Amino acid sequence: MQCRLFSSILALLSLSLLSIALNSHAAEHQKLEIVVGDWPPFLDQKLQHNGIIAKLISDILSDEGYEVQFFFRPWGRAYLEASTGQRDATAIWMHKPEREKDFYFSQPVMKESFVFFHLRKRPFNWNSLQDLKGMTLGGGINYSYGPEFNAALEDDLFKQERTDSKKQNFKLLLLGRIDLYPEEVTVGYQSLYRDLSPLESQKITHHPTPFLSNDSFLLFPRKKTTSPALMAAFNRRLKEYRDSGRYKRYFENARRAE
16 A cells, blocks of 8 residues: 555656656747848848847847747838837847837847948048048938938938948949948948959958947837846846857858958
8 A cells, every 4th residue: 555655656746847847848948039120141031040140149048048030020110010019029229219118228239330331443531421521322221320420411411322232332332323332341241242243342342440330239128028037138148158258259250351
């Protein structure tokens, strides 16, 4: 009798431990949905791991016990889906005060550096935006290049012809239709070597002085009660990546040297 009772207790205990283990395993692999826009090579549904930043974010959250699925949308729709709580987060965005009503901002995920691309045969130097007076610049549709740039544009210091692709901007530069193309340096070179021929890409360079440097963030919607804890976990692990040197390795060789 006692033997059978002991066996029953052991069986119940084993089932309980198995249930705990399975529940813990499920918790360790909780799914997260993050909505993003295309921004090669940082975020690109055609690239392995969906790009450098997607890989970084996915690895950080995986180490915290989450499985991440990325959804690629136009940037405006990505913002809307996340802000209404349809997704768990959205990446990556520069800080704007008006965005704080919709989101919590993580610690900086990366620093963007925007420079002016130009033709090698047309040497270019600048110290202030006043040096761009009378020029025609390229640019992306509905894209902001910072408050100082926007103010200079509104004052008609220079003109801007916007297109919907980086390739088109570089083509306009090669044709002499624009004098400069402002773009984030890594993003610009990724497009330059992907979209143009080797002969064309060798004709283009950039000025080393950035006209805009800013941090970008992972945004967590205020409408989701889980956001503060998720952001804290992300920030803690991101700091570990930085302190260990692992963070830096994600960006090594991201841009081909000239």
